[in-house]
Amino acid sequence: MCTFFYDGLVIPVEPGPLPSPGPKPWPFEPRPEPLPKPILPKPILPKPKSPFIRLRPRRPAPMFPDRFPGKSTPIYDVRVGHKGKPRACVTVTLSADWDGHDLRDENVGAIEHFAAWRQQHGVPMTHFVCPSYFSNGQNVAQNANQIRRGMIPGDEVAIHVHGWRSLLQQAGVLQVASFWSGSPVNNYQTPAYANAWADIGHDNPITHYTRQEITQIINRSRALLQGAGFNVSSSFRSGAWVAHRELLRGVRNAGCILDASGVPPAMTEPLNGLFTAMALNPHPLALWANNITPNSQPHVLNPIGVNLRELPCHYSLADYNTQQGIEGRMQWALGQIQHAQLDQTVYLHFGFHPETAVTLRLYQPNQPAGTVLANIPMNHLAKLEGALQTWRASGAIWGQLQFVTVEDAVQIFVP
Numbered sequence: 001m002c003t004f005f006y007d008g009l010v011i012p013v014e015p016g017p018l019p020s021p022g023p024k025p026w027p028f029e030p031r032p033e034p035l036p037k038p039i040l041p042k043p044i045l046p047k048p049k050s051p052f053i054r055l056r057p058r059r060p061a062p063m064f065p066d067r068f069p070g071k072s073t074p075i076y077d078v079r080v081g082h083k084g085k086p087r088a089c090v091t092v093t094l095s096a097d098w099d100g101h102d103l104r105d106e107n108v109g110a111i112e113h114f115a116a117w118r119q120q121h122g123v124p125m126t127h128f129v130c131p132s133y134f135s136n137g138q139n140v141a142q143n144a145n146q147i148r149r150g151m152i153p154g155d156e157v158a159i160h161v162h163g164w165r166s167l168l169q170q171a172g173v174l175q176v177a178s179f180w181s182g183s184p185v186n187n188y189q190t191p192a193y194a195n196a197w198a199d200i201g202h203d204n205p206i207t208h209y210t211r212q213e214i215t216q217i218i219n220r221s222r223a224l225l226q227g228a229g230f231n232v233s234s235s236f237r238s239g240a241w242v243a244h245r246e247l248l249r250g251v252r253n254a255g256c257i258l259d260a261s262g263v264p265p266a267m268t269e270p271l272n273g274l275f276t277a278m279a280l281n282p283h284p285l286a287l288w289a290n291n292i293t294p295n296s297q298p299h300v301l302n303p304i305g306v307n308l309r310e311l312p313c314h315y316s317l318a319d320y321n322t323q324q325g326i327e328g329r330m331q332w333a334l335g336q337i338q339h340a341q342l343d344q345t346v347y348l349h350f351g352f353h354p355e356t357a358v359t360l361r362l363y364q365p366n367q368p369a370g371t372v373l374a375n376i377p378m379n380h381l382a383k384l385e386g387a388l389q390t391w392r393a394s395g396a397i398w399g400q401l402q403f404v405t406v407e408d409a410v411q412i413f414v415p
C-alpha cells in the first residue's frame with residue numbers, strides 16, 4: 001500500500017466511453033435566437049495565494065560561511081539562474097538528523113561517501129546534531145571527528161535535541177517520560193530505548209519541558225556542540241519533530257531564529273509504522289497537524305505567537321518514504337515553477353538519519369554499553385542519493401535546482 005503518496009500521487013483513470021452523440025439537428029429548423037448575455041455583477045474572488053516566493057537579494061559572498069575552523073572556505077556558486085540572472089527554480093535543502101544514538105563506521109562511511117559526491121556537485125547540507133554525543137561520557141574529539149567525516153565546507157551545523165538523559169542532566173533538567181513505551185522513566189532505570197553508550201532518552205519527547213527548561217537544554221546543547229569544535233547556527237529541529245508553543249518560545253528564548261521541526265504527522269507514519277507508538281501521546285505533533293502540509297512553504301510563526309521562522313520538514317525524512325516518493329515530490333515542485341515568474345522559487349526539503357543511513361543497530365537496555373540486541377538493514381540514505389543522481393543525470397532538472405542550507409533558505413524565503 002502506498003498510502004504515503006497521498007499528496008503527490010497521480011491515480012491513473014481509465015477513460016470511460018464517450019457520451020453518445022445526440023440526434024443531429026434538423027437542417028432546416030431555424031436556429032433559435034441567442035439569448036442576450038445577462039450582465040452579472042463581477043464576482044469578488046479572494047486573491048489566490050501564490051505558492052511562490054520572490055527571490056530576494058542575497059547576502060554578499062561567502063554564501064556558506066566556513067563551519068570548519070582551520071579549513072579553507074570554498075564559495076559555492078549558488079545558481080540564481082543562468083549566469084547569475086534570476087529565473088524560476090526549486091530551492092532544495094537537505095538535512096541529516098544525528099540523533100545521538102551511535103556513530104558506527106558502517107553508517108558514517110556511507111555519509112562520508114555522500115559528502116564526497118556533494119562536494120563534487122556543490123550540494124551543501126544542514127546537519128542537525130544532537131549534542132548527547134558530547135554529554136554521554138565518550139571521547140568528545142573522537143565523536144566530533146566521526147560526525148565531521150560526513151560534512152563538507154559550507155555545510156551548516158544546527159541543534160537537534162532528543163531528551164537523552166546525559167544531556168538533560170547537564171542542562172539541569174529531569175527526564176520525565178518516554179513516548180515509545182508510554183511509561184514514565186523518572187527513575188532513569190527503565191529505558192525503553194538504549195544506545196551504544198547506555199544512555200537513554202532518545203524516545204523522551206521534549207514537549208514535556210517548560211519554556212525555561214527548553215531554553216536551558218538548548219543553551220547547554222549549543223555549548224556542547226561548540227565545545228566539540230562546531231560553529232553552530234541559529235537553526236533548530238526538535239527530536240521526532242515534537243513541538244508546542246511553549247517549546248518554540250523556549251527555542252526562541254535560547255537565541256534560535258528558525259525552526260525546522262514542522263512536519264505533516266502523516267508523513268512520519270508510512271513505511272515502518274514506528275510512530276504508531278505516538279498514538280500513546282498524539283499531542284507532540286498536534287501543532288503541526290494543523291499548520292503543515294507536504295506543500296508548506298517557509299513562513300513566519302508569528303500568527304501562533306512565536307517569533308520564529310518555520311522551514312518545514314514537509315516531506316519528513318527518507319526513513320519514511322521511498323525513492324519514487326522523493327522523486328515524485330520533485331516532479332510536483334518542477335510543475336509548480338513551470339509557469340512561474342523568472343525570479344520565483346518554491347521550497348523543497350529532504351533528509352535522512354545518519355543512524356539509519358545503512359543499518360540501525362538496537363542495543364540491549366540495562367546491559368553493558370554496546371550490547372547488541374539486533375542489526376536491522378535500513379539503507380535510507382541510498383534512496384536520497386538515488387533521487388539526487390536521477391536529477392543530476394538530467395540536465396533539464398538539475399539546471400532548475402538550487403541547493404542551499406536551511407539557514408540560507410530562510411534568507412531567501414522569510415528574511
Ligand SMILES: [Zn+2]
Pocket residue numbers: 097098099160162238239240
Ligand atoms: Zn532526531
